[in-house]
Amino acid sequence: MIEDVLKKTVETVQLCVQLNENRMRLDRFCAVHLTNLSRSYVKTLIQKQYVQVNGQVKKASYALNTNDNVTVLIPEPEEAQIKAEDIPLNIVYEDDDVIVVDKPSGMVVHPAPGTPSGTLVNALMAHTDQLSAINGVKRPGIVHRIDKDTSGLLVVAKNDNAHQFLAKQLAAHEMVRQYHGLVRGNITEETGTVDMPQGRHPKERIKMAVVEDGRHAVTHFTVMKRFGKYTEMIFKLETGRTHQIRVHMQAIGHPLVGDPLYGVRRREPFETDGQMLHAEKLGFIHPTTKELMVFRSPLPRIFEEALAYCSNHQM
Numbered sequence: 001m002i003e004d005v006l007k008k009t010v011e012t013v014q015l016c017v018q019l020n021e022n023r024m025r026l027d028r029f030c031a032v033h034l035t036n037l038s039r040s041y042v043k044t045l046i047q048k049q050y051v052q053v054n055g056q057v058k059k060a061s062y063a064l065n066t067n068d069n070v071t072v073l074i075p076e077p078e079e080a081q082i083k084a085e086d087i088p089l090n091i092v093y094e095d096d097d098v099i100v101v102d103k104p105s106g107m108v109v110h111p112a113p114g115t116p117s118g119t120l121v122n123a124l125m126a127h128t129d130q131l132s133a134i135n136g137v138k139r140p141g142i143v144h145r146i147d148k149d150t151s152g153l154l155v156v157a158k159n160d161n162a163h164q165f166l167a168k169q170l171a172a173h174e175m176v177r178q179y180h181g182l183v184r185g186n187i188t189e190e191t192g193t194v195d196m197p198q199g200r201h202p203k204e205r206i207k208m209a210v211v212e213d214g215r216h217a218v219t220h221f222t223v224m225k226r227f228g229k230y231t232e233m234i235f236k237l238e239t240g241r242t243h244q245i246r247v248h249m250q251a252i253g254h255p256l257v258g259d260p261l262y263g264v265r266r267r268e269p270f271e272t273d274g275q276m277l278h279a280e281k282l283g284f285i286h287p288t289t290k291e292l293m294v295f296r297s298p299l300p301r302i303f304e305e306a307l308a309y310c311s312n313h314q315m
Helices: 002-007 026-033 039-047 120-127 160-171 244-251 301-312
Strands: 009-016 051-053 069-075 091-094 098-103 151-157 176-184 191-195 198-200 208-210 218-226 230-237 277-285 292-296
Touching: 009 026, 026 039, 026 051, 026 069, 039 069, 091 292, 098 120, 151 160, 160 277, 176 244, 176 301, 191 244, 198 244, 208 244, 218 244, 230 244, 230 301
Parallel strands: 151 277
Antiparallel strands: 009 069, 051 069, 091 098, 098 151, 176 230, 176 277, 191 218, 198 208, 218 230, 277 292
């Protein structure tokens, strides 16, 4: 059985159980670390023996021990046509070339192993049959992405010409992308820049990290308000690497509140739903009119309530 599993594996993720994860259930541990996969898919991987603990297959309920080595084998994705799904979309703007969407936290941008449905792409396909084909059938219209648990704005291309025009702006760092975030700790500087190269984590392949031979990554930040144990911030991306803000904030000792992958695994005194990060401002030159278009998104309710709690309980 294991030999058959290995033949179908396209990616291997190695994880090590930390002290604060001792006695955690195997399925919960995997769900915490593999945030790009749905929990139901994680359970399926365990059931099909794609998950091993110290080289042995275990049940989902298995209680892990500190320093256990968990190996997750990601199988080849099953070929399937992406289906249109009638999922509500918050469309901020639309014309013949572009769609600007305000994505909620919890929604994956495009289908991937473990998340074949319920994505932004599934919703877009039900909304329109005009999406660019440059990124193939799995990512029609997708020019750039934001993480599953990050809410906010992104632009979608409805034709190939618009896609190419927007992609050039993105590559030249000319697209305006501003994020609102809440991090742990007290940042004393009013403004600053994190310029640290970023690449795949050398041990935990599901994560990114600051690495010497990584790709150039630059994040600019401005402090909005300090609450003692927390700091409200504005981030502006100069580059757009995977998990860039999350990785940079962890690297300087101020991880985003609620971040399941790079943050502190500690229950906050207020509600969180993944990392407290919101893509609040998006600006780009329109592919046809060549005019600058700028869009803003209000903070989600859960974010506003967290800020209100911090303001009323400064520590």
